[in-house]
Amino acid sequence: MLNDRRKEHYRRLILTYLAVLFVGWLFGAPLIVFCAALVTHVIWSQIQMHRLLSWLHEFEDGEPPRAKGAWGDVLDSLWTFRRRQRTEVRKLQNSLQRVQRTVESLADGLVIITPKGEIQWWNEAAQNMLNLRASDEGQALTNLIRDPHFVEFFNKNREHVQFVWHSPRTGSYLQFTNNRHAAGNRLLMVRDISRLRQLEQMRQDFVANASHELRTPLTVLQGYLETFADLQDGLPERLRKGVDLMLAQSKRMANLVNDLLLLTRLDGVDKPVDAKPVDIAALIHSIIVDAQALSGENQHEFAVHIDSPMLLLGVDNELRSAFSNLVYNSVHYTPPASLIELRWRHDDAGGYFSVTDNGVGIDQKHIPRLTERFYRVDVSRSSSTGGTGLGLAIVKHVLMHHGARLDIDSKLRQGSTFTCCFPPTLLTEAKSSATD
Numbered sequence: 001m002l003n004d005r006r007k008e009h010y011r012r013l014i015l016t017y018l019a020v021l022f023v024g025w026l027f028g029a030p031l032i033v034f035c036a037a038l039v040t041h042v043i044w045s046q047i048q049m050h051r052l053l054s055w056l057h058e059f060e061d062g063e064p065p066r067a068k069g070a071w072g073d074v075l076d077s078l079w080t081f082r083r084r085q086r087t088e089v090r091k092l093q094n095s096l097q098r099v100q101r102t103v104e105s106l107a108d109g110l111v112i113i114t115p116k117g118e119i120q121w122w123n124e125a126a127q128n129m130l131n132l133r134a135s136d137e138g139q140a141l142t143n144l145i146r147d148p149h150f151v152e153f154f155n156k157n158r159e160h161v162q163f164v165w166h167s168p169r170t171g172s173y174l175q176f177t178n179n180r181h182a183a184g185n186r187l188l189m190v191r192d193i194s195r196l197r198q199l200e201q202m203r204q205d206f207v208a209n210a211s212h213e214l215r216t217p218l219t220v221l222q223g224y225l226e227t228f229a230d231l232q233d234g235l236p237e238r239l240r241k242g243v244d245l246m247l248a249q250s251k252r253m254a255n256l257v258n259d260l261l262l263l264t265r266l267d268g269v270d271k272p273v274d275a276k277p278v279d280i281a282a283l284i285h286s287i288i289v290d291a292q293a294l295s296g297e298n299q300h301e302f303a304v305h306i307d308s309p310m311l312l313l314g315v316d317n318e319l320r321s322a323f324s325n326l327v328y329n330s331v332h333y334t335p336p337a338s339l340i341e342l343r344w345r346h347d348d349a350g351g352y353f354s355v356t357d358n359g360v361g362i363d364q365k366h367i368p369r370l371t372e373r374f375y376r377v378d379v380s381r382s383s384s385t386g387g388t389g390l391g392l393a394i395v396k397h398v399l400m401h402h403g404a405r406l407d408i409d410s411k412l413r414q415g416s417t418f419t420c421c422f423p424p425t426l427l428t429e430a431k432s433s434a435t436d
Contacts (some may be wrong), residue, residue, distance in 0.1 A: 051076075109190030112181060113141060117154070120185065129167075129174055129190050141188075150176070157186065163195065173197045200267075208264040211257045218257060222250040259390040262321065262406070263373070266397040275402075277311040277428050278319055280344045280353065287320065288342070288396035291327045307345035310427045312400050322398035326355040327390040327420045333358035334415075350404075351422040358415035367408050371396035395420070402426060 016037075024033030041254070100400050103110060117140050122132055127217060136144065145165065153163040153176065163176045169414030172194045175432060180185040225247040232240050288302050312319070331339045334357045341356040366377045374389040392406075395418075399406050403423050409415035 001174050011382060029191075039297050107192075109188075109340060110143070111188040113186045113188060115184045117141065119144075126190050128172075128411040129172070129192060131169060153178075204264050207260050211260045211264070214253070214257050215261075218250060218254050222247070222254060226251055256390070257270060259388050262394060263397060266318070266394075275313045275315060275426075277430070278314050278316050279430070280308075280310075280312050280319075280351075281306045283316070283320060283323065284342050284344060284353075287324045287327055290324065291331055291340075294328060295331050298331070300331055300334060300337065301339045303339060303341045305341065305343040305345075307343065308351065309430060310346050310351060311430050312351055312422060313426045313428055318398045322395045322420065323353060323355075325395050326420075328357055329391060329418075330357040330359060333357070345427065345429055346424075348424065350424045351427050352419055353422075354417055354419040356415065356417040358367040361412040361414050361416055362408075363412050364410075367410060370408060371406065 013170065020037040021030050022036055024030030027033065080229055085397075104124045106123060109129045110123045111126045111130070112121040114120050119132070119136055119141055120137050121137075122130075126132060131146065132144075145151075146156075147165060148332060150163060150165050153161065159178060159180055161178050165174050165176065166172075167174055172192050173196075177189040177191070179187045179189065189190055189394070202252060205250050225243060228235065228243045229247055234245065235243065253282045263318045282303055288304065291300070327340070334340060338358055341353075341354075343354045343356070362377060368374050370377075371392045373393045376389055396406055399420055399422075403426070405421050407419040407421055409418065409419070
């Protein structure tokens with residue numbers, strides 16, 4: 001269609017100039033008449049150009065000025081383009097407004113940070129949580145939140161890493177999550193988890209109080225049952241089995257209470273405050289003595305591999321609890337006379353304590369949930385071993401307490417390897433003896 005209109009324009013232009021030449025020939029001055037017509041056409045084109053520029057520069061909302069010929073086609077095309085452009089802009093504005101309203105209605109705060117660490121934009125929730133003002137735009141976020149732990153989290157700039165900060169101004173607990181954003185920026189998500197913290201504290205208080213309340217009557221009950229057990233010769237035959245069973249169950253309850261108290265204490269502290277160098281080799285050999293007693297008639301074989309002289313900065317009794325739980329689990333779930341290997345080693349990435357057995361193994365579907373409290377792969381078998389269901393949960397929390405993690409490698413009916421992975425910052429060399 002555009003080509004047809006262009007051809008029609010050229011046809012009219014040629015016919016017009018031919019007519020001008022003919023008129024000039026009639027008057028005997030074709031060149032003068034042709035030049036006059038050409039100048040008139042140029043002046044008319046300049047007038048149309050001026051009208052077009054005026055309309056474009058003034059952004060008139062009305063229709064363009066009327067014109068004929070090629071200029072009419074140009075103005076019509078521009079008018080059509082502007083109408084389409086206005087429609088697209090209006091759609092984009094509506095979409096942007098919907099996005100803005102959605103973002104502003106979020107309960108979570110959003111803050112866009114430039115590659116230089118400066119605040120570029122935030123929503124209303126972030127403004128309320130962080131007490132941001134218009135003058136804070138362009139400021140470094142670390143100038144507003146000067147907590148050293150937050151500054152460390154902010155400077156590391158790791159994607160999807162979370163950090164919880166206790167606001168001294170409002171007393172709220174705010175959870176920050178770092179995410180990548182466009183153009184090298186990053187998006188900080190801020191969530192108020194004060195209610196969750198409160199509920200978690202209520203849960204911890206309940207477990208701690210209940211455990212403390214149960215501890216005293218259990219101790220009294222266990223004491224009397226132990227007395228009866230020592231006097232079994234004077235008890236009727238029908239009561240002896242009952243006393244032994246009640247004593248075993250009371251000990252199991254006492255172990256459960258102690259494990260709950262330990263977990264509650266670990267939940268209440270982020271990092272060990274009384275960390276000291278721990279001789280892992282000596283700790284392992286001490287645990288082996290208890291494990292051999294636990295094995296008893298099953299006569300498990302224990303192999304110890306100490307491949308590192310390094311000590312570990314930590315809390316001795318917590319590490320003993322974690323390591324012994326791993327060893328005792330292997331004793332419970334490994335066939336009699338089987339080999340259980342304990343290894344301590346280190347490399348540039350950190351220190352590693354591992355327990356390997358050739359026991360029943362664990363199906364892969366259970367591994368992600370193994371460290372949950374009271375989670376059991378086989379309820380009947382776990383009950384028969386006298387476990388509390390909190391052993392691996394204690395291991396997980398002790399390792400988290402030390403900034404470490406638990407890796408589990410297991411195959412069904414082939415055995416398992418549990419590895420405690422400690423960061424290199426916790427490794428320290430043993431002090432050499434002062435004697436010559």
